[in-house]
Amino acid sequence: MSDKPDVSEVANFDKSKLKKTETAEKNTLPTKETIQQEKSA
Template sequence: MSDKPDMAEIEKFIKSKLKKSETQEENPLPSKETTEQEKRAGES
């Protein structure tokens, strides 16, 4: 077995059969303002 993918399988892949999905960010990063507030609160 080699580490390379089987190119025959990749060539048979049909992208149009994929279902469309909407992604939602579950854990968004805090805004710059929020991090600045937290920095100031930590310094007090």
């Protein structure tokens, strides 16, 4: 047994079969209460 994983399938993977997806980052701003708690800590 080898301690390294078998990556032979990765080498011949066809990227054209993948679907294109759009990613949307959700960065919510902290509330006034959260800011006050952080300042007082």
